[in-house]
Amino acid sequence: MGKGGTLTEGVLKKIILSYTYVAIWIFLSFTVIVYNKYILDRKMYNWPYPISLTMIHMGFCSSLAYILVNLLKVVEPVQMTRDVYLKSVVPIGLLYSLSLWLSNSAYIYLSVSFIQMLKALMPVAVYSIGVLFKKEGFKSRTMTNMLSISFGVAIAAYGEAQFNTFGVCLQLGAVCFEATRLVLIQILLTSKGITFNPITSLYYVAPCCLAFLSVPWFIVEFPKLRDGSSFHFDYLIFGTNSLCAFALNLAVFLLVGKTSALTMNVAGVVKDWLLIAFSWSVIKDTVTPVNLFGYGIAFLGVAYYNHMKLQGLKAKEAEKKAGQQADDESGKLLEEREGEKSGKKSESEN
Known part of the structure; x- marks a missing residue:
């Protein structure tokens, strides 16, 4: 902040860039979701083959990632052993394929708006699986919040005009597989110091x-x-x-790399509301007041979850800064003591 509380040019530029990354990600995510719905829906393009569509995406992304890594040398491949690939990358690839298959299949049976409402269960799934794998500590307050999100989604499902049990099972399965994949990335890759950018991720996983x-x-x-x-x-x-699917992967890396995963979670809530509005106004999907009331409850739960995550990050940063300050102070004190000792030693020698 400058004089009078005004933003400096550097801070203003950073804010504008952050909002630009968010806008690009929302636009591409929005485009891929609506585009997939258009292709798979029997009332639109009428090509109800979700496995084939997902395979086309993966084949395209694999080929393009291979060209960028091996031919154009845009990025360097990760140092990968056969053991790590089989025990870490392959399970993640299996979960990712199941998640994409089921989520794309759900577009045949459910509306875009209702799918976004069901996706509000992602924090519930990630937290529950994290507790199961002991990556998250069980907290009664967090679990209460997870139950409130689930309750809101249940109300939204109750009010769904075009409810389809099979479609709901597909989307819930996709959420569970995706949540498990995210937790396993932390366990199998991040814990070993292996990180992927979107190009190398597609190069190995696609x-x-x-x-x-x-x-x-x-x-x-x-x-x-x-x-x-x-x-x-x-x-x-x-x-x-x-x-568009390949560009979305790049946009995810750009958004998370330049801002944070929490920013993407918050932006995801905005994207979901935009998709619900688009689904109702343009695609003419039926969105009932009960839908909106239930999703409103789930939205408040997700917003509170994101708020708690932000507070946790701030607390960790504060602890880190306090630790650095303590280390600096102890270092200065040690230097002063050593200086005093050397001074006394020189006096005794004289």
Whole structure:
């Protein structure tokens, strides 16, 4: 802050850049969700093959990541042993493939707005699985908040005009697999000092997803596609859709790298409200007052969860600064004592 409480040029530039990263991420996330809904929905583009769509994404991302890493040398590959790859990357790839498959499948049965309401359960799933794997400590206040989010989502589901049990099960399964993946990233990769940027992440994980998805694809969707001779692959539709999916991965890295994961969580709440409004006004999905009331309760729970996370981060930073100050003070005191000792020694020698 400058004189009179005004923002300095550097701080103002940082704020503008942060909002720009948030806007880019919201736009791309918004685009991918609506685009996937358009392709998969039987009333729109009418191509209800979620495994195939996910495989197209993974094949495109794998190829582009390979070109960027091995040919253009944009980023350096991570030092990866076969043991780490099999025990860490492969399980994460399996969970990611299941999460993408189920979440894309849900768009066939549920509205965009209701899917966003169900996604409010992500903090509940992440916290519960974190406690199960002993990465999070159990706190009664946090669990009460998780129950309030779940209660709000339950009310929103009760008020859903186009409720589909199978679609809800698909989306809840996607939330559970994604939450488990996020926890395992901390356990299997971050704890070992391995970090991925979005390009190296796709370079290692996307081929795994492609391999895992090929098994159910041969059983479930390949026979239908083989018999449906009327379909012609639209390179414009699927190419731009895959490019948006790849750009979204880059935007996630940009947002988290330049701001924080907490910023993305807060921005995600804004994105969900925008998607609900878009789904109601443009796609003409039915959004009932009970939907909004239930999601409002869940929204307050998620907002409180993000607030508590922010307070925890601030407390950790304060402890870190206090520790650094204590170390600096003890260092100065030690230097003073050593100076006094050397002074007394020189006096005794004289």
